């Protein structure tokens with residue numbers, strides 16, 4: 001191994017080790033049986049979020065905070081609120097136009113960088129080797145951060161191969177702790193795997209009770225690529241928050257529809273990143289580790305699958 005490679009490898013190992021320490025502090029501490037929404041202390045919430053070990057050894061919280069559509073001061077406040085109630089995984093993207101505001105929210109929260117897991121995404125306009133490297137630096141500058149925990153290709157468009165090579169190099173140089181993809185179907189993922197020196201750790205895709213994505217689910221499990229759910233509530237579409245089947249399951253467990261949905265993602269082993277502008281919802285969405293959906297609940301939820309996107313305008 002060349003000297004530079006060795007030092008890069010050491011930097012990378014330090015990164016991974018730091019991540020494991022964060023995750024160890026975040027690993028299970030069951031809540032004391034509380035089933036009321038609302039007052040959950042930041043300490044309880046933080047300790048209650050389990051972590052998953054990605055295929056490169058990095059630990060990632062199973063539940064995070066999404067920021068699509070949040071901008072300016074709203075994004076700043078929501079990110080700071082989310083961190084204050086216990087979220088440690090924050091998901092943003094160049095195309096959301098809010099990386100600067102997310103960065104301000106992180107600063108406002110007063111949390112130390114190493115306690116967080118921050119994701120951003122490479123937009124399609126920057127596909128290609130050189131432009132990916134530049135876009136990554138621009139995201140860092142906007143966020144005011146020195147590294148990202150996870151950087152992902154937002155959509156499989158343009159020169160994906162060039163982008164992946166650039167991301168592999170950034171990863172190997174210790175500048176990103178993990179690299180992944182988003183919105184890749186099984187064929188697109190298989191294509192990437194043909195030339196990837198480094199396997200993606202994650203595929204962030206649309207999945208929720210109305211679009212359960214069984215093929216991708218099986219495929220990703222087989223490939224040891226973590227599935228992450230975007231729009232875990234289908235962004236409220238198809239009247240998810242008044243669905244009678246989900247309401248009945250919630251009633252049985254003294255939980256809200258939102259909590260049933262997030263628990264369902266968690267029991268499938270899928271990372272979810274719900275968005276909310278309301279602190280009470282942010283807190284409610286964290287209280288999902290003190291109950292369990294049983295086999296019949298899971299079978300009932302399986303029947304809600306419509307097997308189609310709720311966002312046809314994006315395909």
Ligand SMILES: NC(=O)c1ccc[n+]([C@@H]2O[C@H](COP(=O)([O-])OP(=O)(O)OC[C@H]3O[C@@H](n4cnc5c(N)ncnc54)[C@H](OP(=O)(O)O)[C@@H]3O)[C@@H](O)[C@H]2O)c1
Pocket residue numbers: 065066067068069091092154182183204205229230231232233234235236241256258259273274275276277278281282284285
């Ligand atoms: N990779 C991609 O292509 C992609 C695409 C889309 C999204 N994403 C990521 O995934 C994240 C989540 O998806 P999303 O933002 O589309 O939507 P979502 O998280 O599925 O749903 C957000 C909606 O749910 C409501 N909500 C949240 N908690 C609630 C609760 N406890 N009770 C009732 N309503 C509740 C929110 O309203 P309130 O504000 O009133 O709480 C908001 O209207 C995004 O923010 C983004 O980070 C990625």
